[in-house]
Amino acid sequence: MAYSSCTLLLIILCFHAIEAQPLHTAKLLINASNKLGKQIPETFMGVFFEEINHAGAGGLWAELVSNRGFEAGGKNVPSNIGPWTIIGDESSIHVSTDQTSCFEHNKIALKMEVNCDSSNSCPLDGIGISNPGFWGMNIEEGKKYKVVFYVRSTSRIDLKVSFVGSNDGVKLASTNIKLGNDVNASTWRRVEHVFEAYATNHNSSLQITTNEKGVVWLDQVSAMPLDTYKGHGFRNDLFEMVAALKPRIFRFPGGCYVEGKWLRNAFRWKETIGAWENRPGHFGDVWGYWTDDGFGFFEGLQLAEDLNALPIWVFNNGFSIYEQVNISAISPFVQEVLDGIEFARGSPTSKWGSIRASMGHPKPFDLRYVAVGNEECDTQQNKFIYEGNYPKFYDAIKRAYPDIQIITNCDASKEPLNHPADLYDYHQYPKSSNYMFNLAQVFDHASRIGPKAFVSEYAMTGKESGRGNLLAAVAEAGFLIGLEKNSDLVEMVSYAPLFVNNNDQKWNPDAIVFNSHQVYGTPSYWVLSLFKESSGATFLNSTLQTNSPTLAASAISWKDSINGKSILRIKVANMESQTVNIVIFIEGLESSVHLSWPRKTVLTSSNPMDENSFSNPNMVVPRESILDYAGKIMNFQIDPLSVTLFDMTMY
Numbered sequence: 001m002a003y004s005s006c007t008l009l010l011i012i013l014c015f016h017a018i019e020a021q022p023l024h025t026a027k028l029l030i031n032a033s034n035k036l037g038k039q040i041p042e043t044f045m046g047v048f049f050e051e052i053n054h055a056g057a058g059g060l061w062a063e064l065v066s067n068r069g070f071e072a073g074g075k076n077v078p079s080n081i082g083p084w085t086i087i088g089d090e091s092s093i094h095v096s097t098d099q100t101s102c103f104e105h106n107k108i109a110l111k112m113e114v115n116c117d118s119s120n121s122c123p124l125d126g127i128g129i130s131n132p133g134f135w136g137m138n139i140e141e142g143k144k145y146k147v148v149f150y151v152r153s154t155s156r157i158d159l160k161v162s163f164v165g166s167n168d169g170v171k172l173a174s175t176n177i178k179l180g181n182d183v184n185a186s187t188w189r190r191v192e193h194v195f196e197a198y199a200t201n202h203n204s205s206l207q208i209t210t211n212e213k214g215v216v217w218l219d220q221v222s223a224m225p226l227d228t229y230k231g232h233g234f235r236n237d238l239f240e241m242v243a244a245l246k247p248r249i250f251r252f253p254g255g256c257y258v259e260g261k262w263l264r265n266a267f268r269w270k271e272t273i274g275a276w277e278n279r280p281g282h283f284g285d286v287w288g289y290w291t292d293d294g295f296g297f298f299e300g301l302q303l304a305e306d307l308n309a310l311p312i313w314v315f316n317n318g319f320s321i322y323e324q325v326n327i328s329a330i331s332p333f334v335q336e337v338l339d340g341i342e343f344a345r346g347s348p349t350s351k352w353g354s355i356r357a358s359m360g361h362p363k364p365f366d367l368r369y370v371a372v373g374n375e376e377c378d379t380q381q382n383k384f385i386y387e388g389n390y391p392k393f394y395d396a397i398k399r400a401y402p403d404i405q406i407i408t409n410c411d412a413s414k415e416p417l418n419h420p421a422d423l424y425d426y427h428q429y430p431k432s433s434n435y436m437f438n439l440a441q442v443f444d445h446a447s448r449i450g451p452k453a454f455v456s457e458y459a460m461t462g463k464e465s466g467r468g469n470l471l472a473a474v475a476e477a478g479f480l481i482g483l484e485k486n487s488d489l490v491e492m493v494s495y496a497p498l499f500v501n502n503n504d505q506k507w508n509p510d511a512i513v514f515n516s517h518q519v520y521g522t523p524s525y526w527v528l529s530l531f532k533e534s535s536g537a538t539f540l541n542s543t544l545q546t547n548s549p550t551l552a553a554s555a556i557s558w559k560d561s562i563n564g565k566s567i568l569r570i571k572v573a574n575m576e577s578q579t580v581n582i583v584i585f586i587e588g589l590e591s592s593v594h595l596s597w598p599r600k601t602v603l604t605s606s607n608p609m610d611e612n613s614f615s616n617p618n619m620v621v622p623r624e625s626i627l628d629y630a631g632k633i634m635n636f637q638i639d640p641l642s643v644t645l646f647d648m649t650m651y
């Protein structure tokens, strides 16, 4: 006992000896005079939502059934019914697919031939089919779920519909659906039932079973929790995580998802609108999974509106990763975009606007920005085709909608564009924390003439970033401070990707991690939350003097929407593994202005590799404390590897 505590002491002493490097110091000189302040754009901090990692299907979109129309295998039979499974053995049930659906865009239906009945060997609970959802449906006691499906049968219909625990078979909700003698094999019936669960299981399945002999066809089986954001179908906990970032813009639906590897698998907005039963769904071949397109073009626009963010529609411009449409054949793609804009913001009496109105949104959506494709100006050959087709889109959109802002994929930060644009995309996924941190300077010398910059995808990636750790987050905070400083040029910023379903990670790291019932933010998410007040704030003139190579700092003033008071905020990102002493001088304030209620918010942890997890979601989160002094000269210790905010109310 004594021996071991002695060695422990020695280790601690050794550790300190090694750590004793010359202390880094810094001076931050702030001139808070309004005359020198610059307004950061209102649109500055946003989010980018891509259907990757099951962000929508099996994520924010609350639909519990996966492959609800049995179409995941394509339009031909036999089709792939996975992840549906069959309950019962081969002698009692035969399941196949045919093309007899009543939905013209979704011809595949499921056919169930039942060879047993209650008096003849059917198991007590019957035989049928089961859907596990996306790695288990979250069914919670007292909550309500609406199940809708379509059915026809050769004989009378007697089905049991239940939610059951996938691992224990325990029932959580159940009902019998009986349809009488007027049933005939040629008529599809719509069945709807609202269940209230009497028990909880986060890993449940939906089962449809029978013990009536005969042939039953099923199609378009949906199960939605009634409790979604405003009833709009968005999973509440995931919606709240995004809303908490106060995003001002919402870029969607991709990303490479918009392009597809092949054009036939691209996101075609027209196939994602209207009644859900009639949406064909598609295989997103870049990220490798099927989606039923419950979260379609309309839902993306609705989500932006619900978040109070301006939608930015990234449209398919005839580009996929392996195929590019030539200029001679581009006009249908241009028309598709014009139709899409009309769908979003045309009058409710217009051709496409009337479909939006029929979906419950007669008022136009506030679509002000569109992006011509995604990451297509990267190679010489692509650049050539992209720049060839681009004017067709640009001219047609500006002619019909002069106010719409158009975003090009070609990076104008290094050389001027050869085509007109309002903004240009800028994407970066550095694999080193130093590189990420130093990207803060990338716009310092970029041209101020020409389009504004949209940093529409960035994140630190690679081994050093783990599955989203503190180190990555601090490096990104340094980058964001640089973007704030250049916000006369950088109009908008969004981290990528926003979401990951922990059961199927296609890209690492991500901002928000979830499974069927849990969610947490990675440290990168929490950095975004520290910048959410920057949109529309005033960037104050400041100069940082330091002997540390990896320290960044800035000052803004922002208005607290609750009490209307102005708040002076200082941000410091310290990538050093040691404490930095900083002295802050605040000048240029009018003599009548007082600084009060000083508080500090720190994002840090004991190890750069520390991450959050389902079991420890709050390991690396901002922690706020009240300080006892605010004044025009202040001295602080900045923690090793940290992001620190100082807020002081000015009155």
Ligand SMILES: *[C@@H]1O[C@H](CO)[C@@H](O)[C@H](O)[C@H]1NC(C)=O
Pocket (backbone or CB within 6 Å): 135, 136, 166, 167, 168, 203
């Ligand atoms: C859900 O239950 C199934 C069946 O027992 C099991 O294979 C699966 O791993 C479970 N999933 C989760 C997320 O626990």
Ligand SMILES: *[C@@H]1O[C@H](CO)[C@@H](O)[C@H](O)[C@H]1NC(C)=O
Pocket (backbone or CB within 6 Å): 182, 183, 184, 186, 187
């Ligand atoms: C099937 O049922 C529908 C509706 O009950 C009825 O209109 C139709 O005539 C019936 N068809 C046959 C072949 O019985």
Ligand SMILES: *[C@@H]1O[C@H](CO)[C@@H](O)[C@H](O)[C@H]1NC(C)=O
Pocket (backbone or CB within 6 Å): 323, 324, 325, 326, 329
């Ligand atoms: C575009 O043109 C090239 C050369 O004329 C041709 O090889 C290619 O197949 C065309 N691509 C498409 C998608 O039409």
Ligand SMILES: *[C@@H]1O[C@H](CO)[C@@H](O)[C@H](O)[C@H]1NC(C)=O
Pocket (backbone or CB within 6 Å): 036, 485, 540, 541, 542, 543
């Ligand atoms: C601060 O103001 C000075 C004097 O106008 C100017 O030279 C400097 O570039 C400004 N710094 C920033 C970060 O805006």
Ligand SMILES: *[C@@H]1O[C@H](CO)[C@@H](O)[C@H](O)[C@H]1NC(C)=O
Pocket (backbone or CB within 6 Å): 031, 032, 033, 035, 036, 587, 588
């Ligand atoms: C702060 O900026 C204002 C406006 O440019 C200037 O008049 C003042 O001298 C500056 N104060 C300091 C201490 O640099």
